[in-house]
Amino acid sequence: MFNLNKAGMSKKRLQETGAVSALSAPSPAKPSAGAGSGRGLTARGLVVDYGSGPVLGPLDLDLPEHGIYTVLGPSGSGKSTLLRTAAGLVPGFGGHLAYGGRPLGGRDAAAAGVRVGFVPQNYGLLPWHTALANVRNALKIARPQEPRAQREQAALRWLALTGLAGLEGRYPRALSGGQQQRVAIARAFAVRPDLLLLDEPFSALDAVTREGLQSLLLESWRRQPSTMLFVTHDVEEAVLLGRQIIMLTGRGSMPSSEAASSSAGVRLIDNEAVFSQEDRNKRESEAFYEQVRQIRHLMREGW
């Protein structure tokens, strides 16, 4: 898929030394040294290690809030791990991860109260709850202080906005894959998250359904902007959705001595040229093709 041919591999090490290089200047997401307390998502020396060498990091990131960041990387680059860590699913990690200055993912994250919406690849719906109950219960956990009627209204509203009006009472088993993912998106938006994390959410869907859901996601995000991290292995999807594209270096191809000492290769690619286009023109635009071509080229050159 990634066309990492042998020639590309040999050049890889050169590329990695520059931890972040903005491809298209000027990038609004250009990290400045010591910007750890800024708004948005920041990572400082983030390392995840399950016991057999780091699977992610050390990683430094500064992502201003209200952006859509698509995360690209070969398998083993730790892109899902980055997402799961931010979602609080990897309790033991090294370094520092924060959103708007508030700690994220770690033990003090619960008290810090960063609201996280998470959409996993397998939809993550509870099969014993109806579509409505899935959204309702997520809201009850994320916003216990809100009146019940208000939560119910939010749940119904988002289900309607994701095109599920009339299907609220269905159990996940009675919904198609695309519909289930719509419920998952409705649930993620309904909690009004600060940070929205999506882990290859559309990879199990057919092409037509996927395009519909990509548009729905952008539409929902415009209605209620949050900082969105979207992991994908599909270059076109990354270009189509991202305002910025984060490219992570594969860990597996790195010599272990280097892996331990250097910061993992991260590349932040500005995608505003594509992002600013209207949805229905995007796929056919010159900018889109050009960006996809460039990224494919970069991938061949070595991450």
Added chain:
Amino acid sequence: MKKNAAHSSRELGVQSAQKPMRSAVGSHSSTRTGFRGTVLRLLGVFAVLHVLWALLAAALQRDILPSPWVVYPALIHLDGAEMLTHVGASLIRVCAGIGLALAVGLLLGLLMGRSPRWNRLLDPVVYLTYPVPKIALLPVAMLFLGLGEASKIVMIALILVFQVIISVRDAVKAIPIDTYDVLTSLGAKRMAKFTQITLPGALSAILSTLRISLGTAFSVLFFTEIYGTEHGMGYFIMDAWLRLDYPGMYAGILLFSGVGFLLFVLVDLLEYRFMRWRAY
């Protein structure tokens, strides 16, 4: 004929794949005709069993196996109030025993399923004590708890609790860990995860256990009603046997079976109510 059999077995296979925990008797599908079909099949089996019974009775011609024509009138002529106390006494014992077993078994099973530490601690205990034939402890229970209700209820609970622990634990362990991910990322507390995921995820196994427990509980009940009581279905049947009142004895067995069947249907209704999400 052969083709037919293969076809129907494939159909059964498909059904059991979709509804893994369904019992053979209680399988009601969501459609009305399916429900009616199930009832008709049950009635059919009921009728066939009675025909076999009548044929066997006619062939044997002995008073130790009276025919349905003798047993059903005996059943109708039983003293209603008296039978009510017998059935009531038995039901109280069965329910108390199952209740006790479920309370202890659910607690330990959920604990062992969720926490590897508790599982490490308790697993050897369960493993070592499970093969002990608990019915052999009946004299011990009688010595310690007397001949009254306590020993009867504890015996039922003792025999059931192990299978409840094991099936609940395994059901909880079988819930994929990523089921918890979304709620965890939302900051769900332990209790919320338990009520939203662990309990509903294990409910199917709990109901299955309850169903199996019912059968076992009635068997154990029979043993415990042989001593120290003048109430209960077991007592009634054994008493009829001692009085050589065979029609009465068989009527008691029929009544006992009927009560068991009703409880079975009750579990089915519970399953229908709580497992609706699986019906698709």
